[in-house]
Amino acid sequence: MENTKEERPLNFLEKIIEDDLKNGRVPNGEIVTRFPPEPNGYLHIGHIKSICINFGLAKKYGGRCHLRLDDTNPAKEDMEYIDSIKEDIRWLGFDWGNYEYYASDYYDQLYEIAVRLIKEGKAYVDSLSAEQMKEYRGTLTEPGKNSPDRDRPIEENLRLFEEMKEGKHPEGSYTLRAKIDMASPNINMRDPALYRIKFATHPRTGDKWCIYPMYDFTHPISDAIEGITHSICTLEFEDHRPAYDWATSIDGIEHTPHQYEFARLNINYLLMSKRKLLYLVNNNFVTGWDDPRMPTVSGIRRRGYSPESMKDFVSRVGVAKVEGVVDYSLMEFCVREDLNKRAKRLMAVLDPLLVIIDNYPEGKTEYFDAENNPEDETSGTHKIAFSKHIYIEREDFMETPVKGYHRLYIGNEIRLKHAYYITATGVEKDESGKITAVHATYDPLSRGGTSEDGRKVKGTSHWVSRDHAIKAEVRQYDKLFKAENPGAATGNYLDDLNPDSLIVIENAYVEEEAGKAKVGDYLQFIRNGYYCVDSKDSREDHLVFNRTCTLKDSWAKQKAKMGI
Ligand code: ATP
Ligand code: MG
16 A cells, blocks of 8 residues: 555455555466446446446556457347447547457357367256256255256267257257256356357357357356456356356366456446336337436436546445445536536526516617636636526516515516626516516616626526527436335336426527537536536527536535535
């Protein structure tokens, strides 16, 4: 620890790596990690943690991190997923360089190893059905039983395995199993399956294979072939470690990688299982994997989260060996912290109420300078147009003000952000009694938002000029689930979907400058929240903005309460 410059103590993986480096246990002193997603869905926030750990450690110790697509289940895998995975990792700012691998690249080698195991009497072809196999496997407290096929002669095993490969046997009829120990206390060591028959077209190998290697066989050997030094995965693989070590110690495998497990990232209110996320997509509970409410990397990107904020979040969560649930508000806190520093401040009126400034000349337009970001002195200013007709938020006016209401009401004076002081003088209503316009007068001497005589006003409203503003669609996103632990109460997470997770405002008005915003820009609509341009639906003649998050900082409040 004494030779690290960082303030935070080393996490357990860093300790292991530094110890291995110090003791010469790392070939050439080069740390090699890998990020091994299965291309059966889009990456989610949990994966960000794994990406940051694997790419982060490689970077910190001057090594490399491979991207390995773990494509051993052709039925569920798709090129679309592979492309999205790459895009997401790049968006996070990581790069695997030339080290792009596919488990399917090793099918020939894996097959040869399997044949060798058969020849050495270490693997056999089993004809037990899946159900029977389960029965024979035993339980956590009872040992398993040997399959009647366990002692099948080597020659017959070789012939059957060859026939499996040639497609002569139907799915489920045979599997190739390792001959380890049916009485092992670890169920994963009770003659694990190495190969199964599957007639499916693989996204990369097409119809070349109809037998596919199992994860516990493929993964360790892929790691060994690539020279991975530290194979880092989540805790649920801890029980698989003996199978990992078994596979990497097969005769003829030269490099021996080691597996280490850390606690996966869980966040309350979010579901992070590709299976469940796929269900939401397929059944139209969301508009796709990149729906801004999805906890996917593409979802949060479209929602307006920055990669920096997510890396900060993951680093605050830390790396541990104990499972826990992280608070959603910590994640939003990190998003706000980052966006506060970089988001361009703009004015948008989401629920417009017309204000007519009676003493302001008809047809006149004035321009005010609005700061782009008060947190960033270098961010400059932009122009906002002011005229006789402006919109303010409907909730910023009250005909009969309640006690403590400091915004606009008849006889009260407020500041229009960056512009003038105005005082309301009257209202117009439609037949139903709804207010359709407010009349006001302005003080020409309060240009820029301060009065000449130094009189103070308590309220400041944002506004846009009716004749200059651009009509826009604003999508107010909120959490997809309303329960902290979706599904916990009824057993069905669909019961906890938040009916208000998306509220679409068709007729919002944004200041002209907002029309220049591009996809990927970070925006703050003053007093309304952080926003971004929707990457899919926004067009020049129909702007669409997504709410990234509100301005309210509940985590900061919570922290203050807890005294941290
Ligand atoms: P899911 O359970 O969501 O379907 P998975 O584990 O099947 O995810 P993989 O594509 O196999 O998804 O994951 C790639 C890597 O990301 C693995 O090393 C896995 O351990 C890690 N990972 C997956 N989910 C999380 C998580 N919530 N937190 C941290 N790492 C994760
Ligand atoms: Mg998996």
